[in-house]
Amino acid sequence: MKRRTFTSLVAGLSMAAGMMGTTAMAQDDMRIALVVKALGIGFFEAAAEGANEAAAELGGVEIIYTGPTSTTAEGQIEVINSLIAQGVDAIAISANDPDAVVPALKRAMDRGITVISWDSGVAEEGRMMHLNPSSTPLIGNTILKLAADHMPDGGEVAILSATTTSTNQNAWIAAAEEVLPNYPGINLVATVYGDDLSDKSYREAQGLMQTYPDLGAIIAPTTVGILAACQAVSDAGKIGEINVTGLGLPSEMAGCVESGATKSFAIWNPIDLGYSATMIAHSLATGTDASGEISMGRMGTVTLDDTGSAAMADPFTYDSSNIDDFKDIF
């Protein structure tokens, strides 16, 4: 209510300015939907914090934080259809499947809705651009290096991923596999999928420990998976034997670092990612041409590559030396 009053005031002033011969224009309220893989995941809640920060900075922008209750493309399609019916101005989605959501997103674009993907990408025909958190080869190498750095004599590692169709995890795993030959002695024995559900990820981690008694590390490139794996390894009394690493949130992983279940892990700033995605969605929805420089507010600008993608910033590594500085932030 308050926001509307403020917006009409600004609109009124802008109209007056227009009548006075300046080029100022009234800005309508804009609704940007942040569609996440599933509700209840801390990583996306941190991204939503950044989206709300961007909205407050822009003014006249409402964030609709939404997603299915579990990480399925079907659930996201329902959400997208409902957003089309509501007539939102923009959809910024982290997709559970790069292809399955394309027809629904195409329908959204046909109705004039700005569509971008961020975090976990949509195939090119289903969005106007994609924002990666960081360079895919860099993330792929980082997750492997985090494990290898603590295995001087080599050994067995396994990957605990999110869903089998998750664009981002699949790209990072492919990138890690590509550089595996650079880590002689490191043997990738299995890749399993916990679907970004805590209980399934926990059971998959238990399964890995049973099947591979010599396992030296579990690499989970998902904030849900890494935490569940840390719990499974701790409960199995295998701290010191199996190092759990990958991508996690400092706020969720502090206990794992303290217990020694996790020696180190990495992540980019999810608040900045949600902020940047929102700024980009707003830029494109207000007419910025995706082929030029796109503004991301305090995060600078991006230019798209030939796949219509851009990357935000490098991941950062956390361990016992710095986790306390970050665990209250995200």
Ligand code: RAM
């Ligand atoms: C989980 C999700 C998300 C991914 C992070 C690292 O929160 O799978 O898509 O980027 O992990």
